[in-house]
Amino acid sequence: MDVRVTAAILAAGSGVRFGGSTPKQLLPLAGKPMLQHSLEAFEAVGTIDAIVVITADHLIAAVADLAGAVSPKTTDVIAGGATRDASTRAALGIVPDPDGKILVHDAARPLIAPSTIAACVTALDRFDAVGVAVPSPDTLLEVVDDRVTGIPDRSRLWRAQTPQGFWVDVLRRAHAAAAADPDFVPTDDCGVVARYLTGATIGVVAGSPANIKVTYAEDIAVAEALWRRSRATEN
Numbered sequence: 001m002d003v004r005v006t007a008a009i010l011a012a013g014s015g016v017r018f019g020g021s022t023p024k025q026l027l028p029l030a031g032k033p034m035l036q037h038s039l040e041a042f043e044a045v046g047t048i049d050a051i052v053v054i055t056a057d058h059l060i061a062a063v064a065d066l067a068g069a070v071s072p073k074t075t076d077v078i079a080g081g082a083t084r085d086a087s088t089r090a091a092l093g094i095v096p097d098p099d100g101k102i103l104v105h106d107a108a109r110p111l112i113a114p115s116t117i118a119a120c121v122t123a124l125d126r127f128d129a130v131g132v133a134v135p136s137p138d139t140l141l142e143v144v145d146d147r148v149t150g151i152p153d154r155s156r157l158w159r160a161q162t163p164q165g166f167w168v169d170v171l172r173r174a175h176a177a178a179a180a181d182p183d184f185v186p187t188d189d190c191g192v193v194a195r196y197l198t199g200a201t202i203g204v205v206a207g208s209p210a211n212i213k214v215t216y217a218e219d220i221a222v223a224e225a226l227w228r229r230s231r232a233t234e235n
Helices: 034-043 057-070 084-092 114-123 168-179 189-196 219-234
Strands: 005-011 050-055 074-079 101-106 129-135 142-144 147-150 158-167 202-206
Touching (some): 005 034, 034 057, 050 057, 050 084, 101 114, 114 129, 129 189, 158 168, 158 189, 168 189, 189 202
Parallel strands (some): 005 050, 005 101
Antiparallel strands (some): 101 158, 129 158
C-alpha cells in the first residue's frame, strides 16, 4: 500500500537576527526568493505527494502566490505559531493521514538537495524518525558560566540539519506530550521524539556541508557561493 508523504516547510520565523525589512524567506538568493529553492527541491522528489508551507500570517498571500507559480504539489499555505514547535503542530493539524510520513524542513536551509529529501523518505521504512546531519569538523565544548565543563568525543558528534522525517502518528504523539510540558522548549522535532517517546528509533541520513542555515545577512553571500559551486559541479 502506498504511503502518503507530506513535506512541511517552516517559513514563519521573524528573522530578527537577520535584520532588514524584507522577510528573510522572500529575500533573493541566486535570482529567486529563498523559499523558492526549498519548494523546487521538494517538488522535484517523486515520493513527495504534498507540500504545506507554514509562514507568518501577514505573508500568507505572498507565499501562496509564490508557491502557486512554482510548486503544483503545494496544497496549503497556513499561519504558523509563535515558536517553531507551534508551527510544526500547525502543520500536523492539516495532514490528513495519521499513517503517512511527514518531512519537516526549515526554509532557512535553501540549498537542500533532492537526493537528501528522497533518502529521508526511504529511511523511514526502517525508523520511526530520521534526522539529516553531518559529522562535526570541530571539537565542541560544554560551557557553563564561561567555564568549560566537558569536551565530548568529536567522533560521535554530528551537526543536525533539516529536513527531519517522521511517521505522522509518531510526531503527533511526541508533540502532544511536549505541549503539555511547560518546562521544555524544543529546538527541533527529533529532539521532541527523543524526549517524549521512549523506545522510538531515530535514524540518521547523511547531509551536506552545503545545506547551511541562513541566519545572518552575511550568510546570503556564503549561500550564493555554495549555489554557484553546485551548479559548476553539475555542468
